[in-house]
Amino acid sequence: MQPPKFAEFVSCLMTAISSCALYGESHPLIREFSSRALTLLPDLCENDALSIVMIGGSLIVNDEPCVEKGVQVTGFMTRMKKKRIDRIVFRAGLDEEELRRFFSTVASRDALSSSPHIAVGTIEVKLGREGLEAGTLLDEGAGRVKEAIAGVSRFRPLDMTGLEDAVVSFLSALRRESKMLRIISPVKTHNEYTYIHATNVSVLTIFQAETLGMKGEELHDIGLAGLLHDIGKMFVATEVLDKPGGLDPAEWNELKQHPLEGAVYLSRLADVPPLASIVAFEHHMKFDGSGYPDTRKIGRTQHLVSQMVAISDVFDALRTERPYRKALDVRVIAGMLREGAQRREFNPVLVDSFLSSLAAIACVM
Ligand SMILES: [Fe+2]
Ligand SMILES: [Fe+2]
Numbered sequence: 001m002q003p004p005k006f007a008e009f010v011s012c013l014m015t016a017i018s019s020c021a022l023y024g025e026s027h028p029l030i031r032e033f034s035s036r037a038l039t040l041l042p043d044l045c046e047n048d049a050l051s052i053v054m055i056g057g058s059l060i061v062n063d064e065p066c067v068e069k070g071v072q073v074t075g076f077m078t079r080m081k082k083k084r085i086d087r088i089v090f091r092a093g094l095d096e097e098e099l100r101r102f103f104s105t106v107a108s109r110d111a112l113s114s115s116p117h118i119a120v121g122t123i124e125v126k127l128g129r130e131g132l133e134a135g136t137l138l139d140e141g142a143g144r145v146k147e148a149i150a151g152v153s154r155f156r157p158l159d160m161t162g163l164e165d166a167v168v169s170f171l172s173a174l175r176r177e178s179k180m181l182r183i184i185s186p187v188k189t190h191n192e193y194t195y196i197h198a199t200n201v202s203v204l205t206i207f208q209a210e211t212l213g214m215k216g217e218e219l220h221d222i223g224l225a226g227l228l229h230d231i232g233k234m235f236v237a238t239e240v241l242d243k244p245g246g247l248d249p250a251e252w253n254e255l256k257q258h259p260l261e262g263a264v265y266l267s268r269l270a271d272v273p274p275l276a277s278i279v280a281f282e283h284h285m286k287f288d289g290s291g292y293p294d295t296r297k298i299g300r301t302q303h304l305v306s307q308m309v310a311i312s313d314v315f316d317a318l319r320t321e322r323p324y325r326k327a328l329d330v331r332v333i334a335g336m337l338r339e340g341a342q343r344r345e346f347n348p349v350l351v352d353s354f355l356s357s358l359a360a361i362a363c364v365m
Contacts, residue, residue, distance in 0.1 A: 005040055006061055011072040012037035020107040025100045034096045041090060048092035057161040078271050081164040082217050083112045091117040109217050134177030141169030145227060146195040152234045160271040167223035170203050197316055202226035204312035211357040222305055225279040229309050232262025232280060256292050259284055275305060282306035283313055288344040307347045311354055
């Protein structure tokens with residue numbers, strides 16, 4: 001195995017996939033990068049196959065760990081995670097037409113399936129994860145969120161692989177547990193609030209999106225956007241975030257910067273879907289255009305996913321005990337969301353759909 005050739009091979013794949021999304025699969029650029037990738041493939045094969053396996057943030061190429069990943073290889077791993085694929089094998093005999101079909105499917109929102117010389121799959125079964133309880137999956141995901149959030153700084157990129165894995169765990173947890181309120185975690189200690197809240201908002205928003213019929217990659221990006229909605233709070237002083245009483249005007253102004261801070265931070269990261277920046281910016285806006293940041297002068301309306309995250313955000317915040325108030329009962333929160341919908345602070349259709357789906361599966365209202 002020669003790492004530079006592997007990096008070049010993956011770079012050809014990623015350039016072809018990006019070009020496919022922009023120009024379609026028959027564009028000359030895609031032909032050029034397909035043929036370059038096919039020229040490199042024989043040198044990368046062992047026993048006529050190049051095997052790439054992703055376990056968490058680790059990459060194993062032909063049974064050997066690949067330590068130096070680089071931007072393109074990390075980007076490729078992220079793409080595959082979004083397709084719910086963690087094992088891919090390119091076999092000798094692969095031709096340009098089959099490779100171009102692979103690029104086109106990866107670039108689209110369609111599910112990826114194996115073809116004669118490209119085998120794709122998941123390693124969940126090998127690891128015995130199919131028997132895992134929803135709670136375990138959720139704890140695993142929340143652990144990854146905790147690690148990723150703890151590493152945030154203006155000068156360090158986010159651990160997107162960890163966050164992508166967390167969303168996959170949340171999606172699986174929702175498949176396994178029909179009682180929604182058992183899935184979202186209670187906050188046990190004050191220090192847990194940040195990552196448990198991020199986890200709960202992600203799970204609640206995926207739940208809303210699924211009940212509205214959203215699927216696949218779209219659902220995955222929505223889960224990430226839910227996870228990252230408050231990332232801008234990492235740049236707000238802890239004394240302001242944790243202040244038990246009311247905030248003075250200067251402190252309140254600082255706190256109100258977190259949507260903009262989060263959106264700017266996320267927009268600078270290559271692997272983060274643009275939806276996450278939009279949601280970070282808009283999650284404290286209201287359906288009627290009020291709230292903050294105040295964008296009424298420019299007539300900005302809240303994105304549908306930001307409207308969903310705003311509902312999940314308030315729902316989770318109110319059911320959690322905070323230093324300055326007790327946790328509220330779900331029925332009380334439901335009443336508050338309905339009143340908010342009447343005042344046009346939340347999208348009434350989304351509130352209705354969320355509460356009726358929650359009531360239907362959890363029998364809580
Ligand atoms: Fe927020
Ligand atoms: Fe929040």
